[in-house]
Amino acid sequence: xxxxxxxxxxNWRGSYTVPAAGLYPHQWSWDSAFIAIGLRHISPRRAQQxxxxxxxxxxxxxxxxxIVFNPRLDVHYSPGAAFWRSERIPGSPPVPTSGLIxxxxxxxxxxxxxxxxxxxxxxRRFLPRAYERLLAWHGYLADRRTDPSGLVHVLHPWExxxxxxxxxxxxxxxxxxxxxGDIPRPDLDHADASHRPSNxxxxxxxYLAARYRDHDCDDRxxxxxxxxxxxxxxxxxxxxxWALGRIAELLGNDPAPxxxxxxxxxxxxxxxxxxxxxxxxxxxxxxxxxxxxxTVSGLAPLLIPDLPHTDELLTMLESEHFGLGQAALVPSxxxxxxxxxxSRYWRGPSWFNTAWLIAEALxxxxxxxxxxxxxxxxxxxGLEHDFPEYVDPISGEPRGTLRFSWTAALSLDLYERLHGRxxxxx
Amino acid sequence: MTVLNAICxxxxxxxxxxxxxxxxxxxxxGFDGIELRGGGDxxxxxxxxxLRRAAANGxxxxxxxxxxxxxxxxxxxxxxxxxxxxxxxxxxxxxxLGGRGAMTxxxxxxxSRRLPPFEPPRSPEDDTTVLVDALxxxxxxxxxxxxxxxxxxxxxxxxxxxxxxxxxxxLIRLVGLDSVRIGADTYHMNIEEADPAxxxxxxxxxxxxxxxxxxxxxxxxxGHIDWALFGATLQAIGYDGPIxxxxxxxxxxxxxxxxxxxLLRRYL
Numbered sequence: 001x002x003x004x005x006x007x008x009x010x011n012w013r014g015s016y017t018v019p020a021a022g023l024y025p026h027q028w029s030w031d032s033a034f035i036a037i038g039l040r041h042i043s044p045r046r047a048q049q050x051x052x053x054x055x056x057x058x059x060x061x062x063x064x065x066x067i068v069f070n071p072r073l074d075v076h077y078s079p080g081a082a083f084w085r086s087e088r089i090p091g092s093p094p095v096p097t098s099g100l101i102x103x104x105x106x107x108x109x110x111x112x113x114x115x116x117x118x119x120x121x122x123x124r125r126f127l128p129r130a131y132e133r134l135l136a137w138h139g140y141l142a143d144r145r146t147d148p149s150g151l152v153h154v155l156h157p158w159e160x161x162x163x164x165x166x167x168x169x170x171x172x173x174x175x176x177x178x179x180x181g182d183i184p185r186p187d188l189d190h191a192d193a194s195h196r197p198s199n200x201x202x203x204x205x206x207y208l209a210a211r212y213r214d215h216d217c218d219d220r221x222x223x224x225x226x227x228x229x230x231x232x233x234x235x236x237x238x239x240x241x242w243a244l245g246r247i248a249e250l251l252g253n254d255p256a257p258x259x260x261x262x263x264x265x266x267x268x269x270x271x272x273x274x275x276x277x278x279x280x281x282x283x284x285x286x287x288x289x290x291x292x293x294x295t296v297s298g299l300a301p302l303l304i305p306d307l308p309h310t311d312e313l314l315t316m317l318e319s320e321h322f323g324l325g326q327a328a329l330v331p332s333x334x335x336x337x338x339x340x341x342x343s344r345y346w347r348g349p350s351w352f353n354t355a356w357l358i359a360e361a362l363x364x365x366x367x368x369x370x371x372x373x374x375x376x377x378x379x380x381x382g383l384e385h386d387f388p389e390y391v392d393p394i395s396g397e398p399r400g401t402l403r404f405s406w407t408a409a410l411s412l413d414l415y416e417r418l419h420g421r422x423x424x425x426x
Numbered sequence: 427m428t429v430l431n432a433i434c435x436x437x438x439x440x441x442x443x444x445x446x447x448x449x450x451x452x453x454x455x456g457f458d459g460i461e462l463r464g465g466g467d468x469x470x471x472x473x474x475x476x477l478r479r480a481a482a483n484g485x486x487x488x489x490x491x492x493x494x495x496x497x498x499x500x501x502x503x504x505x506x507x508x509x510x511x512x513x514x515x516x517x518x519x520x521x522x523l524g525g526r527g528a529m530t531x532x533x534x535x536x537x538s539r540r541l542p543p544f545e546p547p548r549s550p551e552d553d554t555t556v557l558v559d560a561l562x563x564x565x566x567x568x569x570x571x572x573x574x575x576x577x578x579x580x581x582x583x584x585x586x587x588x589x590x591x592x593x594x595x596x597l598i599r600l601v602g603l604d605s606v607r608i609g610a611d612t613y614h615m616n617i618e619e620a621d622p623a624x625x626x627x628x629x630x631x632x633x634x635x636x637x638x639x640x641x642x643x644x645x646x647x648x649g650h651i652d653w654a655l656f657g658a659t660l661q662a663i664g665y666d667g668p669i670x671x672x673x674x675x676x677x678x679x680x681x682x683x684x685x686x687x688x689l690l691r692r693y694l
Contacts, residue, residue, distance in 0.1 A: 002661055002662040002663070002664060003662075005658050005659065005661065005662035006627050006662050006663075009621075009623045009624050009627050009659060009662065010624060010627065012621065012623070012624065014620075014621065041658070042654065042655060042658040042659075043623075043652050043654045043655035043658060044654055045652050045654065045655070046652065046655060117654070120654075
């Protein structure tokens, strides 16, 4: 796994890791948490710094921003700091950021980073510092993003981390408006247009982002047209509440409120269960409609300990729809669906972060053989193809950019846990 | 992949009249070998009989680090020629002992651009010419002897010519010999490199030897260098050579040195 270390060392920018040199020149929120999970095997100190840096960009309302911009590279990614002008928005941090959020995988990462070297963590007072930040972050989700259903919502496809999932097709189609300004696409300098979201999608993306920004990101825009409850976002939130409970215990605090919150989320997730599809789906809060697609997001609740549908999700994973053990990793979308596209971003390709989450979930639910087999396939595929951003779910061929940080980090994590000195943790 | 690097300690911090006695102590403290110090005026070659006996008695001595008052990049022609002669002797001795190589900086304590009078008496172009010439001469000898000459970048206050690993890589490319490699020292890297891990990875193929001391020149563990990252980085470049402790000590040697091998081993 020396190659993974080289990728992570090269993508380090002094206090955080870029997702990839070129295509993604800033710090992304959930990328950083995934990257820290791998960095802990190389340098617990650097893994802590990675998380400290994203926490340092926390807003006064507790949100962890989707992107923390490097202002010197503002022309390399769109929409950048000049689009967001976060310095004009009340409660924004001293560094320029996006106003949106990403899935809450941070508490999970904080606990794993702490456990990698509890002494180094204690020496640097990492855990108490991170706990305060995580409380504020989860507080933002509870206070500002929770629906009457008890689930949190995303206000933009980007907030789900799965930008062009078929979940967003109908809700986006229902939006008449599109962004009026230029649509700069520096991403296409680095990646094949047929693998990336289309320009029509980008027009809607920018319309939503601009509207959210122009309402000071205050979550009080009553007619805002995109409000979606996503299963993976909620599953990660619940799983992170469990992690936060463990962190609270380690610090001598009461874990019960976190367990209560996790239970409440698990219960609320029942409203997203689609028995006819055998998995969870997203709900459009604006129309009230469930979005009837099988995606990897709908399998992510497997991460939750007391889920009522664990066995059904395993059956779904192993079915023709996701082909666990046959397909490369876990496809982002149902292999048999008419909307499946083996090369377009989150409409088919297999991603390493979701494979890591599913491997972790399988392990935690006691499906050890399945977990080990997915973990070892992931480490092999990452290494063989120079840590691609994602892979074709049928051929396993690399897609997107290479030397992608979370691919390297999470492949390294699984490799270490399968073979490392810390013992077989998988 | 598990790479087992020999962790060595320099001879002057070990008590004992003979190298065999010093080796007893080094072993008891968990070290795998001894790094020799090579004095000038033929002093190192004069130790040949003792060194051979120690080698015959099984004392591992893979490397020698120069300890002189002038070096291969000296401004003075006579001193420079003498330094090249002395380094040649050190290469011969270490080859005779079955070791790996000898380490030298371009200079030490001769000039710093950060201290008055700030402008050295020789141009950078002439520095390069002089160093490429010296490294070429010694590199060819090292090649004949099947050992390696290690060029050590020093921090800006100790040398004005070769401060970063990248400076050494440039010179080694100009010399064009596999028998000249970098001797990387963590203390100097901590001062000079923007990102020591990234620098080691960039210079990976050129790293021939490594010396470890902490950010404050004390033994590893007494400062703030990230040793976990150091170990992962050496593994990432496939470095399987020795790591020699060249440090001042934060306490009595017997108290502080035994903690060093387990600290480094944890991350290698």
